[in-house]
Amino acid sequence: MDLTLGGHYVAALYGLGFLLCLVARSYEWAIAGLTSRLALFVSLVVPLGSGLLTATLPPVLPTMMGLLITLLGWVIIDYASRYLEGDPGQRRFIRAILFTLGLVALLVKSDNLLVMMLAWSVSSLSLHFLLTHYRERKAARIVAHKKFLVSRMADVCLITALFLVYQALGSFSLPVLNQQLGQMTILSPELNIAALLFAVAAILKTAQLPLHGWLIQVMEAPTPVSALLHAGVVNMGGFVMISLAALLNLAPLAQSVLVIVGSTTALLAGWVMMTRISIKVRLAWSTCAQMGFMLMEIGLGLYELALLHLIAHSVYKAYHFLSAGEVVAQTIHQDYFPPAVRIHGVFGSVLCSAVVVLGVPMLWQQWLVNLSLPLSASVILILGCAPLFWRATNAVRSGLVTGVLRSGVVLHLYLLWHSTFAHIAPSTGPEQVGLLGFVCVVFILLYLGQVGIRCYPHYRVVKRLYPWAYNGFYLDETFTRFTFKVWPAKLTLEQAQTQVNRNHSTAGESV
Template identity: 50%
Template sequence: MLETWPFAAVWLIGWLTSLVAPPKMLWQVAKLTSLSALLCALMLVLFSTFSAAPADRVGLVVIVLVAILGWVVTRFAKHYLQGEPNQIMFIQFTLFILANVGLIVVSDHLLLMLLGWSLTSVGLHKLLLFYHQRRAAQIVSHKKFIISRLADVLLLMAVALTYIDVGSLNLADINAHAAGQSELSVWLELTMVLVALAAILKTAQLPLHGWLIQVMEAPTPISALLHAGVVNLSGFVLLRMAPLLALSDIAEALLVVVGSLSAALAAMVMLTRISIKVRLAWSTCAQMGFMLMEIGLGLYELALLHLVAHSLYKAYAFLSAGEAVEQARLQRLLEPTYSVTRKHLYVLSPLVSAAVIGLSLVVWQWVLPEFHVSWVALIILTIGFAPLLWPQRDMSGALFRLGLVRVLLLTQLYFIWHLLFAAAVPGHGDPHLALVIWVALVFVALFGLQLLVQLYPQHKWSRRLYPWAYNGFYLDERFTLITFKIWPLPPAQTDASKEIIS
């Protein structure tokens, strides 16, 4: 196996250097470290291309992703944080987080991977207190601290149970042990349930999502690092343990049910919000639910594609949030005005979308007989692409044909990406019928509610739904009330002087 440890070592050396370097040199340390990590990642990809040793394709994909995000965020933050009093803390803990993310990505040992996962959370907790004198920041970090420590306890239990059953914490040994079984032992089944629960906690799924939505107290580079990088780690860890997960019906069902419900509810809430960064935060919650659902369904190649695409998009979206006003004006000019008179076309749009996707699949399978896409993925694509065919007020034949072309091109693009990512991490076949039915019902219901609001905005059900959706269905308020009774928020912290890097 191609060794990828140098990537983690670069970030570790950069972090250790930041602890002893003079304050005026810290930004140079951060920029040099991130550039070195990016070059290291590209060299690893190059070596894997020409090396005879088997390559960890999933690891290499995520290594390049982490390197790009680290390089972009550190370069952006240098200018964004000019004049801020906590720049030293930001640099040190950002490098600390990236060093632990590097450990997670390159490690083939379960204990090291989960240790890095926990330490990443510790570093993020410190960054969330960048404006530590603000009470809102203290509340958010306290919520995150409670949830993360609960997840750490679950992970520690999972590690212990794995060692008891397998006798090793090496991922190769664990996966080889799983490959020789048709079903998991009680201990390993419980292990995967604990890991799934920890992933749900760390991806801020409803009703444990409040800290992710309210994290806007932190500066934009921290939000970008969180939403584009740290929150995605659950997906990577689950993909690493895919051979075990594929044998755990309970863990898969847990991921599908919680993930799909969170995706649907968070998507509804997102549509009611005006603030750009808050909309992006709800979008992250929904996207993480969608990714967990994909992993639970065994659509590993789709989950990896989702992880990469979401990271790149969220990094761009947060770092360009300063241009949000101009982008919103442009979007209003280009946004179509939907017709409410041709209601039958809304109902027919999923059928047309399904026809385009189905015909495309037939052509692909004629050219590549071994090409296979899970039918639950086809259902999701059908519902997701249907709004592209919704009728507009000035709808003409040309506009309808444009919608068809968009659906057709997006379908081909997805099939291409499916081929590429399936080479890195193939799925484990079609999921259980019950899970497929559940997912179909959830997304058909979401599509129906979207139609209701679109066609009948003044209907009594639309008017009742809006305040609930706008307030996040009041889930975070209930969670906060219960948890803060059990683990109260510490007294307000006082401000302290911090050295400013000029």
């Protein structure tokens, strides 16, 4: 039995559920729920069964991604069945989400580059119906229109890249491509261009600046759609880039583009996120920043870190979007951070974090000789763990002890997952000193911005930066004006009448 059959079974189950919902006039939620449970069961059982029959282990990466997708699909469909109760568009929602899940399952399980790219492109089309679930809302139509334009730009890049790959290597099979690329030391011009186009497509589909506005503004869609988008679909850009690691390792230009665009997006979106109050908007900016971090890690060749990032981000975002309605109730039981208290040791925290991050692996190397961290991963961990040493009081000793314990736990968890994912993801790519220096500068700026916005909001520099950060540095407005001049969105008569009624209602309230 083919080891990839589990993925085809899962995609076929979602497709069967979609077809049944097309002809069924009732019991759609029962069909969707049964489909999601069967898909989860198959993703767990079929890889084991096929591995026993062939006496070989199934590919761990596709198996893990398939399990993640089916788990998210089960949870989101179960949540949506209650969330959309009484909604007139339930039937359309069920069909679209089953179709989308089937395409994503096919993408993560396929070993054919052409099939992966087709599933990736068509999934964006099916997602369009989910984003426009409330068709009468003008904002939803505009956001979906912007998403449609960006996705079609990415599709042009993918089609051109596929043509160049087939012309140069004569195959779309990933095992064959990886075998041929493994024998190369320098890429041909066609493959260099193809790698760059794949990177640009991933940048477009993961909502990197300045083409990020659609991801931030999809809050008009139902919460289950936001959970599916932020936890599943938008992460597929990272998975595709990890699958193309053999190509990217030989393409310095594509790596540089991923690192520069990804880290810049992470920096700016991270600053913007800290200025927002709305929980869903804050989560959306967080997704934009996290996708930037993921692409940056891939550009640096840290594929095991990017894979860990992808899975952790998917679970984290699914939980937080589906529990967003409980945030207000949770906040009531929490004390707000006293605005008059300054956090001490924000710069000494970096030194303390460096001691822990560099010292712990050195201690473990006495027993685990092969344990090591790439320099780029160490830099990321040092600045990432530094806020754990922040203190809100003058109790230096207690703050230091707490910081050491927190950072130690985080570091050990990372070392554990790093060792695990190193056997699943492609091997670490070549390290480029120039890109690493650029990333260090970006992380320092991100850390300084976090310190300024949170600890010194009344400083002149922070006051000047804050309005720009709050408005997303006005990047989306520029892109929106340009795109709507090239291809404006058209409202239907019903939508136009709805907008007129809203304007009249607003005018009446003001009078």
